[in-house]
Amino acid sequence: MVRGEKSVIAINSFLPFKQKRYALNHLHKYRFIFISPEMLALDEVKKALLTCSIALFVVDEAHCISQWGPDFRPDYLSLGQIREELGSPVTLALTATATPKIREDIRTALKMKTPDEWIYSVDRPNISLKVETASSFTEKVHILKQYISTLKAPGIVYFSSKRLADELADEINSALSKNIASYHAGLDQEQRILIQQQFLHNQLEWVFATSAFGMGVNKENIRTVIHFHLPSSMESFVQEIGRAGRDNKKSISILLYSKGDEQIPINLLELERPSLRQINDFKKWHRKVDTPADLEEKIGITDIQNRVLQYYISHERNDQYWADTVFNKMTDRLTEKYVKISQIVAYAASPVCRRRMVAESFYETKELQQPQCCDICGLHLKEFEMDEVFEDKENIADWKERLALLF
């Protein structure tokens, strides 16, 4: 977005009608077309695409294809068919979450026979790994404060609760006079963009965020990533700590753990699967309401559940066993996710090298010994602490000065 290429069009639901019509009629003029799988499913869009010859078909975040990936999006599954309709162009699938299982799903769904696979290690040598166990919530907060006041910024602290991110950002902000903002899906778009940008421009030292933060944030000098809660899987953990140290300088990941923390992601999982009754209600009502939101309200399901059920209603045989079949499939998925949570718990409780734990959960086996590896192998925090304590930031200017700075 920031550099260079101008002959690009993004076709998404935000595009105003006129521009969309224009774009679809002139698709062949663009060198790059960015489009979501949901948009590709629309007939008019597909027709327009068929009029131009596609030389390269790229699927980004390809793990979304896999039901076992963290962000299953049903429309990704139709990409294989669309690819064939486009004459099977050269295809590139990209993901940072490539377990053997997910790779297999990607090959199958995209109908790729013998693709070249370029698999890079998940290991990031410049990121040191540490887990710190706390005996209580209060102690955890205390440890966090300690780290915020000593460790190098810029940094991200991940939470699984919006409210906690807000509250602790507030509390620590006033206690330590740091520049901390919270970021989560509860903020409106403008505020979210401002916080991202402030962080990129080093106007913020820390962002306290939910997993909503980070996609598309390409900041080179993030020094510290702290997890206040357990992430839901090794895959998301690796994604999130991978935002640190893109400049290849030394950075650190710290996971704060208290016994029983796994209960939070487990509870979230339970909420994720609709009940058999809701699935039956879905079957009964899904054609009788005007909008997806109405359906969600009527039978009490989330937008994600709705999306998944919509997929099953069009892709599973709609007979008398439909609800049971879907329920069983979703139960399998749930079980798979329990396994993922237990992997991250094992990481937190590991008696062996944490770097090895990460690699093994992605089925990598090479030896990974290095200095400043992890808290098990030996780690000196001094290297990650601030060299000097910065003075309290100056008060923000008055409006006239601010305006003069802009122009």
Add this chain to the structure above:
Amino acid sequence: MTYLDAILLTCFRLFNGDRSRSAIYHLLTGKKTSQTIQDAHLYGVSNLFQTLPALSRFDFDSSCQKLMDDKLIFIIENNRYKVTSEGENQLEAYYEKHFFPLHVQGWNYQDRAMVFWKRLSLLVQTLSNIYHNERYFYPVQRDPEIQYWVRGIFLTWGDRRNKKIKSLHSELMQLCQCSGFPDRPDFFIHRLSGYRLIGMTTDQLAKHFKMDAAEAHFRFLNIVHFSINHIQENPVSYPLLNSVIEGIAQEKVILTSSTEKTKEYVSRGFSLSDIAAARKLKESTIEDHIIELALMTPSFAIDRYVNESLQEMIWSQALNLNHKRLREIKIHVPEASYFQIRLVLVTRGRGDGKWKDYSSKNLALNHSEKAKGK
């Protein structure tokens, strides 16, 4: 009491137990259904329409719960609430001490205000970066329609861009220093972004000025709504800012398709009962359509449904009672139907905000606040 609590309490007080609490939520988030729009006008709260578009149902419900727990409102029947006398007292006291957004006109301005702000903030960011020879930056507004607009105006400027930078700066200075500017400009200016300087969020501004986020938000809205009005009244003094507003229509509300059909019959001169018969619908349904039409079309003449003298009687009773309860008006004007009363209230009440009853008390306060800010 938080600022949000005070806003909600004001709504509860004006709805006075006639509407469910969801109606308040829809009003503040700006749900464009004829029911919500009717409510906004009937109860004199149209100025608050759509002023909290991002308010979550969760925050709304917790705030209501707190008002209940503090005994500032009480439930009268399922989901309808009235304000307790303690609530009334606290509300009065609250606005004596706090900022009052006198210039906010949600129904009239909010759609335009949002587009105006998005255009302006992207324009300032773009000009600021260009002035500093930075050609690449992440736009603070992602809405493609806004981006197209900014791109378009840039094309028409060509190489006069540098002059435009100076003009925009001086017009903004002039605006913030004009007599009548309602608040400290910081709530507006500090949100703007530019070259290597990203604007502050509502939360950050609130923290900086030690107030809650809703107050900082309403102060911002108040400035934006004031500015739109002020710029449009003085287009010659603000040629550039005026061109940012120009061409933004207050978004049209789309009539429901059933009302569209009724509209056709109306324009062909059908009477109410003829339309009902022709469309095989109840007369009361057609009445609702006509109310919707009257609300959405400012030029809609209601004389054929209520003769002028009856209109006067209804309106003078409404003013007399200082209280727009249909039932009470009906008692005083028995010859009018409820339909006729509603029709008069929604058309005459357009743009008039009971909300502003608070304003006379707050005028003095607003001026003293402003003096502090300078």
